Amino acid sequence: MKIVAALDTCEGLGMCEAMAPDFFEVGDDGVVEVLDDSPGEEHRTDLAAAVDACPVLALTLQG
């Protein structure tokens, strides 16, 4: 499983960080940083929630 963040779409609103703070953090530049883009399968539920919570649909999970 791989997290893909479209950084040109990201507005840094932080909902992903709210849902899965171990994997996402909004930086000082107001854009998300993916802290670990190849997470283990056990995190799928949290990550799916983070992807769904993005107000600008900037996140996808592959695999």
Add this chain to the structure above:
Amino acid sequence: MSAEPSVTPPAGAAPATPVRRLVVVGASLAGLRAVEAARRAGYDGALTLVGAEEHLPYDRPPLSKAFLDVDGARGADTVMTFRTEEQLRDELGVDLRLGSPATGLDTDAREVLVGDERIPYDGLVIATGSVPRWLPGTDPADDGPVGGVTQLRTLDDARTVRTALEAGARLVVVGAGFIGSEVASAARKRGLPVTVVEALDLPLTRSIGPEVGAVCADLHRAAGTDLRLGVGVAGLETEPVAAGAEPAPGGAGRRVTGVRLDDGTVLPADLVVLGIGVRPATAWLEGSGVPLHEGDRGVVVDATLATGVPGVYAAGDVAHVANPLYDDEHHRLEHWTNAADHGGAAARHLLDPAAARPVETVPYFWSDWYDHRLQFVGTPRADEVRVVADDRASDGGFVALYRRADRVVGALVLDRPRDVMKLRRRIADRGPWDEAVEHVVTTPPRAKR
């Protein structure tokens, strides 16, 4: 209905039979999330989505932001729709009824009324959102539309605003709330003259408190917006549109030329945007038996979003909900994240009431003003509001925290995007006040851009 003997469910809980006809009224974010969540939960019965607007569910926040920019949401004349019509109809199996506002509800027969049509349900999610208020004398339902006078709620409203800005309109915004302030920002970005008129002495006192309202007032002034506080609007100055002339955006026979204030001042205007708040879109529920709030007629629900009427739930802007995070205080929120959270929860709870849990939302919204970002998490209803960081002079932002007893319950953050979700977590965890203050004062502001 069922001949099978079964345990009697507790009052107000599960419908006696499984839901086979789920109707969602309101085709914006909350309604969309409701239909998505229903299918995700394995629901395979009939699913109907009723919407007042002609458009597929679309994303509203950009309407007062990127859509109004010079390159207009990257040049498009539309905004993001979350799903295509094919995805909704074919993949999610949704019976789409767009452009057909619900007009009534019969809770005895369990039917939603859409004009002459009756749509039967055994599960219903009310997600009709809210509608902006008009100033007295400007409601098109009374006197017909006045050209150049609009609200900003729908895609069609946003097109009206953008067209006027493109024509170089002199803008008067009535109400210094979030929507109005974002429109003011868009107009100033184009170099247009903007006046914001606010009846209160400071902007946003109700939603974020006076301390932060003063900061917002500064943002307007620094950007060259003429901010008029503590003055009301007495009326509009209008003129007839000459026969054969181009009709003004948003109207036909008359168009606005100015805004007359209580003190007699007339502000010349080609575009007047009303940002004076909204009311829940619940006129169709009057007399239906669904409990409506005595103040604003929003739908009163419990912490699981149930109305108490069998099979009927409410979600999003319409819902007055008790939030366990804030001592079961009722609030009605008009936020994107609230609509998204509620929509999914209402559908899941409706389909499986036994598994329903209180929705414990940390309210969150954001607003973009003149290249600044305001973010608010939590509640502004507090014992104390304290400015804990103010680095605006060096472009390093601003943070105010909101305290109840010894807890942190809210945070307003300007231009410090990194801090917002860390503070949200402390609020969600009912975290101690002292530690939240410590977090902010020991975190350096972001580097000057």
